[in-house]
Amino acid sequence: MAIPIISDLLERLFGSGEDPHSRDDVKRRLQIVLAHDRLALDPQTLEMMRQEIIAVVSRYVEVDFESLEFSLATNERVTALTANLPIRRIRPLGRGPDQPIMPEQEVEKIELASPAEALALDAQDAEAALRRFEANTRDAHPYLDIDRSGLDEDEDESGTTGTNNSVLAEAEAATSTDLAVGESVDDSFRASDDSVALLEEPTPEIPDMSIPEASAHAKMQSDK
Amino acid sequence: MSRIIVMTSGKGGVGKTTCTANLGMALAKAGQRVAVVDADFGLRNLDLLLGLENRIVYTALDVLAGECRLDQALVKDKRQPNLALLPAAQNRSKESIKPEQMKRLIKALTKVYNFILIDSPAGIEMGFRNSIAAAREAIIVTTPEISAVRDADRVIGLLEANDIKAVRLVINRLRPAMVAAEQMMSVKDVQGILSIPLLGVIPDDEQVIVSTNKGEPLVLDEKLSKAGIAFTNVSQRLQGEKVPLMDLSIPQDNFFTRLKRLFGVSS
Ligand SMILES: Nc1ncnc2c1ncn2[C@@H]1O[C@H](COP(=O)(O)OP(=O)(O)O)[C@@H](O)[C@H]1O
Ligand SMILES: [Mg+2]
Numbered sequence: 260m261a262i263p264i265i266s267d268l269l270e271r272l273f274g275s276g277e278d279p280h281s282r283d284d285v286k287r288r289l290q291i292v293l294a295h296d297r298l299a300l301d302p303q304t305l306e307m308m309r310q311e312i313i314a315v316v317s318r319y320v321e322v323d324f325e326s327l328e329f330s331l332a333t334n335e336r337v338t339a340l341t342a343n344l345p346i347r348r349i350r351p352l353g354r355g356p357d358q359p360i361m362p363e364q365e366v367e368k369i370e371l372a373s374p375a376e377a378l379a380l381d382a383q384d385a386e387a388a389l390r391r392f393e394a395n396t397r398d399a400h401p402y403l404d405i406d407r408s409g410l411d412e413d414e415d416e417s418g419t420t421g422t423n424n425s426v427l428a429e430a431e432a433a434t435s436t437d438l439a440v441g442e443s444v445d446d447s448f449r450a451s452d453d454s455v456a457l458l459e460e461p462t463p464e465i466p467d468m469s470i471p472e473a474s475a476h477a478k479m480q481s482d483k
Numbered sequence: 484m485s486r487i488i489v490m491t492s493g494k495g496g497v498g499k500t501t502c503t504a505n506l507g508m509a510l511a512k513a514g515q516r517v518a519v520v521d522a523d524f525g526l527r528n529l530d531l532l533l534g535l536e537n538r539i540v541y542t543a544l545d546v547l548a549g550e551c552r553l554d555q556a557l558v559k560d561k562r563q564p565n566l567a568l569l570p571a572a573q574n575r576s577k578e579s580i581k582p583e584q585m586k587r588l589i590k591a592l593t594k595v596y597n598f599i600l601i602d603s604p605a606g607i608e609m610g611f612r613n614s615i616a617a618a619r620e621a622i623i624v625t626t627p628e629i630s631a632v633r634d635a636d637r638v639i640g641l642l643e644a645n646d647i648k649a650v651r652l653v654i655n656r657l658r659p660a661m662v663a664a665e666q667m668m669s670v671k672d673v674q675g676i677l678s679i680p681l682l683g684v685i686p687d688d689e690q691v692i693v694s695t696n697k698g699e700p701l702v703l704d705e706k707l708s709k710a711g712i713a714f715t716n717v718s719q720r721l722q723g724e725k726v727p728l729m730d731l732s733i734p735q736d737n738f739f740t741r742l743k744r745l746f747g748v749s750s
Contacts (some may be wrong), residue, residue, distance in 0.1 A: 282665040285629050286672055292629075293636050293676065336639075336678045 294331035297338045312342055321347040485593040488600050488721075489522075489618035489647075493634025495605030497626045498655035501691060502714070503602040504532035506622075508700040509718035510598050511566035518557070518596040520589070521571035522614035523604040524579060534698020535560065535568050544572040547584050553591050562703065567596070582616035589617035607641060615642065620649040622682060626656045627668040636677055651682040653717060658687045659731045670728075683717035685710050686731050 300308075309329050316322055323345040330341050490503045500523070507519040520543070521529040530536040541556035553569075560566040569588065572579070592599050603614035615621070621642050625635040635652075642650050654673055661667035674681045688710035694701045701711035702718070709729075716726045 280665055282662070282668055282672070285668060286676070289629050289632055289668075289676060292633055296633065296637060297640065334678075 290333065291331070294333040294338050297333055297336070298331060308340075313344070316344055318350070320349050323347050485597050485599055486620060486721075487589055487593065487618050488598070488620045488622055489603050489615050490600060490622050490624060491603035491611065491614065491638055491642075492605065492624045492631065493607060493638040494625075494631045497624050497631050498653075498685070499605075499624045500528045500532055500602050501695070502622070502624050502653055502655065502685070502717075503529060503600050505700045505702050505711075505714035506718050506721065507566055507598075507600050508533070508560075508563060509702040509715050510600075510721065511560070511563045512702065513718060513722065515565060515598045515722070516596045517566050517598045517600065518569060518592045519566065520569045520592070520599060520601045522585070522601050522610065524571045524610060524613075525573065525576050526604065527571040527573050529602050530558070530568060530570055531698060532695055533560065533566075533568055533700065535570075536698070539570045542570045542572040543588055544575060544579065546588065547580065553588065562699075580613055582613050585613045586617045607638065611638075611641075615645055615647060618647055620651070621647050622651055622653055623677070623679065624653050624655055625673065625677070627654060627658075627662075627670075627673050632668070632673055632676060639677060639679060651680050652677060653683050653685065654681070655685045656687040657684050657731060663732075681728075682720055683713060684728060684731060685713040685717075 295305075312329075313322065313327070326343075326345050328341075328343040330343075332339050332341055490499045490506075492499050503519055507517045511517045519529060519533070521527045523529070524544075530539055535558045538558050540558075541551040543556060545551050546553050546556045557567040557569055560568070569592070589599055589601070601614050601618060604610035623635050623639060625631045639650055652674060654670055657670065658667055662669045668676075670681070670684050686709050688701075688708055690701060690704075690708035691710055694704070700714075701708055702714050704711050707715065709731075713729055716729060719726045
């Protein structure tokens with residue numbers, strides 16, 4: 260009897276066991292699956308809705324794409340879509356609410372619709388600045404690459420411990436590199452890169468897509 | 484006015500038929516005139532759980548085909564004359580009957596019986612639609628397992644859509660020790676998620692199998708098992724009585740009592 264008791268004790272104290280909190284796990288899984296069942300929306304539609312919401316909100320404010328959350332929750336048989344969109348700042352450029360939105364090309368559209376003629380020149384400057392900026396930071400960018408073996412010295416401190424840890428550490432290191440370089444530029448560069456990376460899967464188009472932010476940035480500077 | 488109640492779950496094997504047999508018998512014991520209707524065409528089982536399988540002459544299909552009268556198809560229980568079974572055909576598929584026909588059968592039963600329990604098949608197809616066609620109330624039977632609860636939720640939605648508003652929950656096969664060990668959802672968890680009123684909780688009880696083997700519903704036992712008490716309680720609540728939920732907490736043979744025993748503290 261002593262052995263089962265001791266293992267029981269250990270299990271209770273340290274919550275080891277095979278399914279430490281399988282009750283909580285199953286509740287969470289169930290709640291998610293029921294929210295979807297009850298809504299009866301297919302995943303594609305849901306994803307489209309998500310993208311459109313992000314696109315609309317992004318016209319007015321700069322959303323922190325790293326921490327935004329969409330979730331379906333259900334309570335008392337009523338399903339609610341909850342969007343948590345942390346705002347970084349208000350958009351410096353006004354973008355009218357009546358402008359049509361194509362989620363897939365959202366950023367491109369905004370670029371085309373960029374209103375003020377006077378901005379065109381500044382934007383070109385900014386574009387050039389952006390290219391420079393990207394050339395400096397691309398290697399260290401955490402969102403675009405998977406093979407990070409070629410990371411620079413910042414990352415060496417974190418070493419090569421556990422896989423998860425090291426990936427995290429790399430991401431951190433990369434971010435701090437970003438910041439270091441970004442100091443001389445504007446924070447909005449980072450934001451725009453992030454936003455594009457998460458709004459759509461990272462693709463080779465990303466550098467182009469960041470241009471509107473560059474013009475936004477340019478506008479801010481020209482306003483000063 | 485008769486109460487027409489469908490026992491349904493979505494998922495198979497969660498205890499619909501067991502609940503129908505025991506609730507039907509418990510209600511009959513309490514003096515209600517009860518008809519239990521096997522709507523699981525092709526896979527009938529209710530006759531077995533009631534021990535009436537050898538007395539079936541006609542089935543609901545024969546009534547609909549005009550080969551016999553309804554009363555000829557009804558199998559009256561000898562132990563409990565208030566109870567009658569309307570058997571399903573065993574050799575026909577679920578598609579062999581339509582919701583309209585089911586309504587005609589049930590409507591006729593309401594002339595004599597004041598409780599009509601319909602044992603629904605698993606699934607949400609034709610057999611399910613037949614079983615809910617005439618129902619005014621529903622008892623959702625589920626176990627505290629993710630797949631059963633998910634299916635129950637689906638069925639609750641379908642019942643709502645079919646204007647069956649009195650929908651109540653029976654949680655079957657609860658294992659209190661597993662709940663205590665956080666390995667099974669609790670009654671509160673399941674009810675909270677499904678958000679319909681709770682009619683009762685039936686513990687997982689091996690006596691259920693013993694009673695199935697004999698063809699004698701648990702509620703007939705002289706000394707009621709835990710599940711037998713739970714079924715009786717459900718039947719009383721169904722008749723409007725206020726019966727508190729039975730205490731299913733584990734008889735304290737857990738870690739702490741064993742620990743006490745280890746150190747020689749009697750408890
Ligand atoms: N409370 C219970 N404790 C133990 N076994 C049970 C319990 N309820 C049902 N069972 C068993 O589960 C199986 C399925 O039950 P059944 O009533 O036929 O389910 P359904 O009609 O929903 O398909 C049967 O073998 C039955 O004996
Ligand atoms: Mg059954």
